[in-house]
Amino acid sequence: MKKNYKMDVYIDYDDCVVNSSSMIAAYYNNKYKDHPVFSPAIGSDIYYYDGRKQMPLADKKDILDVFNSDFFFENCKFMPYAEIVINNLNNYGLFNLHIISIGTKENIAKKRKWIKENLPFIEDENIILIERADCAMGKSEYLPKHSNFIIIDDHEENLENNSMFRILFTPFGERDYNKHFEGIRLNNWLDFELYCLSCYSYIEKYNEHNKRGN
Numbered sequence: 001m002k003k004n005y006k007m008d009v010y011i012d013y014d015d016c017v018v019n020s021s022s023m024i025a026a027y028y029n030n031k032y033k034d035h036p037v038f039s040p041a042i043g044s045d046i047y048y049y050d051g052r053k054q055m056p057l058a059d060k061k062d063i064l065d066v067f068n069s070d071f072f073f074e075n076c077k078f079m080p081y082a083e084i085v086i087n088n089l090n091n092y093g094l095f096n097l098h099i100i101s102i103g104t105k106e107n108i109a110k111k112r113k114w115i116k117e118n119l120p121f122i123e124d125e126n127i128i129l130i131e132r133a134d135c136a137m138g139k140s141e142y143l144p145k146h147s148n149f150i151i152i153d154d155h156e157e158n159l160e161n162n163s164m165f166r167i168l169f170t171p172f173g174e175r176d177y178n179k180h181f182e183g184i185r186l187n188n189w190l191d192f193e194l195y196c197l198s199c200y201s202y203i204e205k206y207n208e209h210n211k212r213g214n
């Protein structure tokens with residue numbers, strides 16, 4: 001193993017770094033609060049199987065509008081412990097941290113600004129923002145071809161890649177976009193910190209073992 005070896009970590013933004021679902025609910029609740037049949041949406045339930053029940057008044061454009069809005073980026077909050085864990089992972093000096101996310105042109109411009117303001121130690125070239133007008137999932141073409149990297153994402157489609165260390169992040173439990181994944185699931189950031197340190201230690205020991213020719 002090279003000295004100063006750093007392991008690549010790829011971190012999803014929406015519903016991993018920040019609680020995007022709560023912002024969708026906040027936007028909806030604010031926009032439709034005066035409608036006669038309004039009842040408040042709950043962010044953590046929006047993408048449940050019957051998610052339409054949460055926001056019956058919304059149309060598809062509303063969702064795009066939320067993610068493109070200044071309201072989102074001015075009010076979004078880190079997931080619990082995400083900020084401290086990402087800082088810790090950076091401070092260990094063992095990891096090369098990336099943020100990887102999909103969005104519209106407007107969304108990713110605002111996302112980049114947010115990341116630079118809130119996670120200023122993430123290198124520019126490690127902020128991987130994929131412009132897609134329809135926001136379709138799938139990130140494999142932007143990830144390393146080797147398998148020795150960690151990735152965390154809340155959508156199972158984004159975990160279809162070569163990584164040995166794939167984590168499905170499930171802060172809201174089972175949803176229709178995560179129910180098929182058969183690998184490791186974590187529902188909080190503190191466990192992800194432990195997982196990253198374990199992966200690093202594993203790779204270090206594995207390489208030492210091979211170097212000794214055992």
Ligand SMILES: [Mg+2]
Binds near residue numbers: 013014015153155
């Ligand atoms: Mg996500």
